[in-house]
Amino acid sequence: MAQKNKLKYIILGLLGEHDLTGYDIAKAFTADIGEFWNANHSQIYPLLKRLETAGLITHQLQLSGEKLEKKVYSLTAAGQAQLSDWLHEPTTELTASKDEFVLKLYFVQNADDPMLQPMLTEQLRLHQAKLAHLQKQMTRKFSAVASKTDNYGHFLILQHAIEREQGYSDWLAQTLAQKTLRAAAARNHL
Amino acid sequence: MAQKNKLKYIILGLLGEHDLTGYDIAKAFTADIGEFWNANHSQIYPLLKRLETAGLITHQLQLSGEKLEKKVYSLTAAGQAQLSDWLHEPTTELTASKDEFVLKLYFVQNADDPMLQPMLTEQLRLHQAKLAHLQKQMTRKFSAVASKTDNYGHFLILQHAIEREQGYSDWLAQTLAQKTLRAAAARNHL
DNA sequence: ATTCCCATGTAACTTGTTACATGATTAA
DNA sequence: TTAATCATGTAACAAGTTACATGGGAAT
Numbered sequence: 001m002a003q004k005n006k007l008k009y010i011i012l013g014l015l016g017e018h019d020l021t022g023y024d025i026a027k028a029f030t031a032d033i034g035e036f037w038n039a040n041h042s043q044i045y046p047l048l049k050r051l052e053t054a055g056l057i058t059h060q061l062q063l064s065g066e067k068l069e070k071k072v073y074s075l076t077a078a079g080q081a082q083l084s085d086w087l088h089e090p091t092t093e094l095t096a097s098k099d100e101f102v103l104k105l106y107f108v109q110n111a112d113d114p115m116l117q118p119m120l121t122e123q124l125r126l127h128q129a130k131l132a133h134l135q136k137q138m139t140r141k142f143s144a145v146a147s148k149t150d151n152y153g154h155f156l157i158l159q160h161a162i163e164r165e166q167g168y169s170d171w172l173a174q175t176l177a178q179k180t181l182r183a184a185a186a187r188n189h190l
Numbered sequence: 191m192a193q194k195n196k197l198k199y200i201i202l203g204l205l206g207e208h209d210l211t212g213y214d215i216a217k218a219f220t221a222d223i224g225e226f227w228n229a230n231h232s233q234i235y236p237l238l239k240r241l242e243t244a245g246l247i248t249h250q251l252q253l254s255g256e257k258l259e260k261k262v263y264s265l266t267a268a269g270q271a272q273l274s275d276w277l278h279e280p281t282t283e284l285t286a287s288k289d290e291f292v293l294k295l296y297f298v299q300n301a302d303d304p305m306l307q308p309m310l311t312e313q314l315r316l317h318q319a320k321l322a323h324l325q326k327q328m329t330r331k332f333s334a335v336a337s338k339t340d341n342y343g344h345f346l347i348l349q350h351a352i353e354r355e356q357g358y359s360d361w362l363a364q365t366l367a368q369k370t371l372r373a374a375a376a377r378n379h380l
Numbered sequence: 381a382t383t384c385c386c387a388t389g390t391a392a393c394t395t396g397t398t399a400c401a402t403g404a405t406t407a408a
Numbered sequence: 409t410t411a412a413t414c415a416t417g418t419a420a421c422a423a424g425t426t427a428c429a430t431g432g433g434a435a436t
Contacts, residue, residue: 013297091291101281107203111342152301167357
């Protein structure tokens, strides 16, 4: 992509909460953050080195067992400052969502195209599954009332992801329903 | 990104509708497709050459005025086949949305953080502006009933984008409202 | 004349993905 | 003992952005 190094701020942001290893950071993308960003360890490890060279983070070696060395990274004052700057600067770009399914839809010219129904049905299944997964996450992490104001950011993005998937599923279901209506109307006109 | 060459299929898809120049294709990303994908001309022109070498598209030179040569590209049978393959193959990856604002929110730990309100307010303004723009597009292009089944894909993705922005705005407004409620409750407890 | 849009390209760089590579620890 | 997970790295490549570069056509 080459969009202005968001991963850098994600790393700084995560280290602002706890000290973490590169491995921990990579894992974070399989959890909540994965809803809104992806990164592999092959991208993370080199960036950690660059951030350390730039003086934004440092690490301490920690032994796990006898031989296995972990690099536990933590935020420096300079890193904290850059994180804060990023958080405070206005966010004015609304990025395009890069949704492959919607892209395909765009090229379906005719509302009666026979492949439309299986496509929509499959997507509905996928998004409903995702929705169910997110709702499970929500109950697992925020069933206690107190925690909602504690890890507020966490809570908000989960809520947002849930509403997004709900909306997506509704749109798909509604489009499928209208297809059925049109098909019935067409039969009546025979 | 290096995700599997979606731009290729967008180009094939667009050429499946009309013959177009590279310039026209670049312009398409400022219109509807821009809701779901971005691409600059610097990425498009080289790819057009590669697609032509691969035999998926061809071009004819056309003169605009006396000297200005346009390359008008069109889809070959091979290109049509690959486009159709892509459209028919299942779409199972639900890509993360890479939303910078949500990323920032994630790192706001405390529900009473003073920067939360200005952040939310600004985003609400941005998304409402986008929503208004999309709704205008919708009336402009699909006010006639007939056209809805004609350029069905067009219509669907616009509808989806509108519902997405509506949902996003609702979420922001709701979060702002809850903030206000909490603030009032806090005052009563003094 | 000058500005805006049409039209096409290349170069340098950053970001992101996939694959290669290695080895330790833990729990079944 | 073996499979899963922890842990860290590099290499090759693909995708995407920003900037550089050039010139014609149309309308004011």
